[in-house]
Amino acid sequence: MVKLKIELSGGLEILFGNSKEHDLEISQANGKVTLADVITKARDDLLTDRPELFMKDDSVRPGILVLVNDTDWELTGTLHTLVEDGDTVTFISTLHGG
Amino acid sequence: MESEIDRRQLILPAFGPAAQGRLCKAGVLVIGAGGLGCPAALYLAAAGVGRLGIVDQDAVELSNLHRQVAHRESSVGMHKADSAAQACRALNSSIQVDVHREGFTPANALELASAYDVIVDATDNAASRYLISDACVIARRPLVSGAALGTDGQLTVYNHGPDGPCYRCMFPEAPRPESCSRCSDAGVLGVVPGIIGTLQALEAIKLASGVGKPLSRTLLLADCMSGRFTSIKLRAKMPGCIACGHNPSITAQSLPEYDYNGFTGAPSNDTAPQSLQLLPARERITAGQLHQLLDRGTAIHLVDVRPREQFEIAHMPGSHNYPFDESRKDAFRQHIGAIMQLAEKEPGVAVGNGNNTEDADGDRRQQENSSRGERLGRPVCIVCRRGNDSQHVVHMLKQNGFISAVDLSAGTLEKDLQIVVLFALASTGKRQAHGISVKRRVGVGLAWAALSFPVGPNIIDRGKMLDIDGEVKTLVEKIKELGSPDKADHGRIKVKYGLLFRETSDLFEALAGTMRAAKRKKLVTFDGELLLQGVHDNVDVVLLEAC
Numbered sequence: 302m303v304k305l306k307i308e309l310s311g312g313l314e315i316l317f318g319n320s321k322e323h324d325l326e327i328s329q330a331n332g333k334v335t336l337a338d339v340i341t342k343a344r345d346d347l348l349t350d351r352p353e354l355f356m357k358d359d360s361v362r363p364g365i366l367v368l369v370n371d372t373d374w375e376l377t378g379t380l381h382t383l384v385e386d387g388d389t390v391t392f393i394s395t396l397h398g399g
Numbered sequence: 400m401e402s403e404i405d406r407r408q409l410i411l412p413a414f415g416p417a418a419q420g421r422l423c424k425a426g427v428l429v430i431g432a433g434g435l436g437c438p439a440a441l442y443l444a445a446a447g448v449g450r451l452g453i454v455d456q457d458a459v460e461l462s463n464l465h466r467q468v469a470h471r472e473s474s475v476g477m478h479k480a481d482s483a484a485q486a487c488r489a490l491n492s493s494i495q496v497d498v499h500r501e502g503f504t505p506a507n508a509l510e511l512a513s514a515y516d517v518i519v520d521a522t523d524n525a526a527s528r529y530l531i532s533d534a535c536v537i538a539r540r541p542l543v544s545g546a547a548l549g550t551d552g553q554l555t556v557y558n559h560g561p562d563g564p565c566y567r568c569m570f571p572e573a574p575r576p577e578s579c580s581r582c583s584d585a586g587v588l589g590v591v592p593g594i595i596g597t598l599q600a601l602e603a604i605k606l607a608s609g610v611g612k613p614l615s616r617t618l619l620l621a622d623c624m625s626g627r628f629t630s631i632k633l634r635a636k637m638p639g640c641i642a643c644g645h646n647p648s649i650t651a652q653s654l655p656e657y658d659y660n661g662f663t664g665a666p667s668n669d670t671a672p673q674s675l676q677l678l679p680a681r682e683r684i685t686a687g688q689l690h691q692l693l694d695r696g697t698a699i700h701l702v703d704v705r706p707r708e709q710f711e712i713a714h715m716p717g718s719h720n721y722p723f724d725e726s727r728k729d730a731f732r733q734h735i736g737a738i739m740q741l742a743e744k745e746p747g748v749a750v751g752n753g754n755n756t757e758d759a760d761g762d763r764r765q766q767e768n769s770s771r772g773e774r775l776g777r778p779v780c781i782v783c784r785r786g787n788d789s790q791h792v793v794h795m796l797k798q799n800g801f802i803s804a805v806d807l808s809a810g811t812l813e814k815d816l817q818i819v820v821l822f823a824l825a826s827t828g829k830r831q832a833h834g835i836s837v838k839r840r841v842g843v844g845l846a847w848a849a850l851s852f853p854v855g856p857n858i859i860d861r862g863k864m865l866d867i868d869g870e871v872k873t874l875v876e877k878i879k880e881l882g883s884p885d886k887a888d889h890g891r892i893k894v895k896y897g898l899l900f901r902e903t904s905d906l907f908e909a910l911a912g913t914m915r916a917a918k919r920k921k922l923v924t925f926d927g928e929l930l931l932q933g934v935h936d937n938v939d940v941v942l943l944e945a946c
Contacts, residue, residue, distance in 0.1 A: 310551060310620055310622065311548070311551055311553065311620075312548060312549065312551065321622070321625075350727075351726070351727075354575070362574070362575065363570060363571075363572035363573060363574050363575070364570055364572075364573070364574025364575070365574075366569070366618075368631050371629060371630070371631045371632065372631065372632045373631065373632060373633045373634045375633075375634035375637075376632065376634055391631075393553075393620065394574075395546070395553070395569075395570060395574065396546035396547060396548045396551060396552070396553050397522075397523060397524050397525050397528060397546055397548070398434075398523050398546055398547055398548035398587060398592075399431055399433055399434050399435040399436070399521050399522055399523040399545065399546055399547055399592055399595075399596075
């Protein structure tokens with residue numbers, strides 16, 4: 302069982318019951334949990350509205366930045382990044398307003 | 400350099416005369432003179448940047464002022480670039496301020512970006528952000544990118560240093576248009592872009608003066624409601640990036656032809672959506688027809704489906720607000736029962752084109768419909784901002800067996816459509832509205848007026864106060880620009896009436912034409928006389944009601 306903190310920012314929280322912080326627990330048979338698992342589980346357990354604005358195919362939709370412990374997931378292995386107990390996964394919608 | 404203004408930063412050990420000297424020689428281009436660009440430009444001017452370029456193609460609106468702090472109430476209607484430049488020059492006359500009123504476009508992007516040392520992206524839409532990033536890559540300029548929405552802000556520096564990513568490295572695929580809210584739709588707490596714009600000035604000053612560590616490969620997130628600022632580590636530039644990678648397809652040659660609006664699926668300007676034709680004409684009524692019906696005492700429920708914030712700004716007396724969001728139709732289903740219940744209360748009259756309000760006809764129809772199990776209660780007129788959402792709602796109601804609903808079609812921009820436009824009494828503190836009816840080829844401005852306040856003269860006379868002074872001021876400015884036969888009287892102009900409008904050009908063409916046709920004298924009078932008084936068969940504006 303991996304316990305994670307999920308954070309939402311940039312307006313994505315609206316899709317997650319208007320709450321910017323959530324807890325998420327995932328258990329995988331082999332004990333290894335990837336960001337791909339986290340995204341799917343977040344959609345299934347936490348998302349309250351409009352999944353098409355969160356996901357596209359098996360990943361997040363364009364314009365959403367994913368961070369693991371405040372680091373761009375591009376640096377950690379994108380969907381294949383392994384997460385551990387106590388990690389924070391952040392989903393940020395890029396803003397355009399000004 | 401000798402300016403008193405800059406002295407406090409000259410003696411700062413981390414900055415000093417060498418850095419200030421570089422800043423004084425540098426040029427910074429601020430693209431967008433809005434919520435981000437205003438504070439950015441003001442701080443850059445105050446810091447003494449040598450040359451400051453300001454790009455914007457829009458005019459100042461009253462609704463901008465809570466966050467676009469370089470503009471003043473008196474500059475409503477003025478070009479934003481001019482207004483911001485004026486504020487910067489007033490703050491520091493020793494700097495050069497260039498004004499670019501034509502906006503930042505694929506045609507001028509490379510020329511503009513190349514002419515400055517640091518570029519500040521203070522725009523409000525995805526298409527501009529991709530364009531600016533691409534231009535900065537080709538022109539080899541660092542880009543300070545900021546964004547704000549609601550109570551959140553984001554800030555980073557793109558295209559800087561050996562490994563700094565560009566905007567396309569971060570977001571190679573454009574986001575869906577519906578996930579890109581604008582401040583004009585979603586709202587923004589004014590101080591949030593102020594904070595981000597100020598930080599943009601800081602990053603631009605660091606880059607231009609060669610001091611400090613710019614926010615390259617770092618994204619600063621500001622969660623202003625919880626007071627949390629977080630810095631996150633970003634990827635390096637992507638080798639496969641089509642703008643800054645090893646083999647770019649976006650080049651100085653291809654950029655001017657690139658379809659940025661097509662790529663992002665959204666235009667870079669804030670144009671209104673197309674008019675929808677979901678309902679047949681007989682299920683729609685115009686503002687004029689509704690006005691007549693209400694005037695006759697017809698019992699109609701008015702259901703206003705605009706967002707609560709818009710409803711609270713102004714609405715027709717007695718109307719009910721059930722907000723509708725096209726992207727969340729399911730959420731509206733909860734209101735359908737309430738609307739149907741509303742309609743149960745009194746037997747009503749069928750309303751709609753071709754089904755006029757003959758009572759006998761209505762009774763007969765009601766019986767027929769009852770026998771088919773459909774319900775014909777008191778009629779409901781659905782009102783929205785543009786005449787699109789209202790059609791969706793009527794459609795949903797009809798699907799639920801409720802047939803006596805029509806929508807207000809004032810969004811239909813047909814030739815010769817009668818549109819009710821409001822006149823405002825602007826000379827007193829209270830802005831009581833009066834109506835005129837305009838019969839001409841209407842533009843967006845008139846449609847907006849009718850839709851935002853879709854009411855006839857007598858309805859509005861029932862005492863609804865509207866806060867429309869911004870538009871009135873714009874009109875007054877325009878009228879003043881047109882001049883009058885007797886310039887000496889200028890100082891005494893007291894405008895008693897103004898047209899309510901949003902986009903000025905189309906409407907103003909009409910006004911100017913009318914004024915010319917009437918040699919202005921009939922139209923512009925002084926000291927509380929009617930501003931517009933021309934009554935001509937062949938002119939556009941007809942005043943029906945004086946006050």
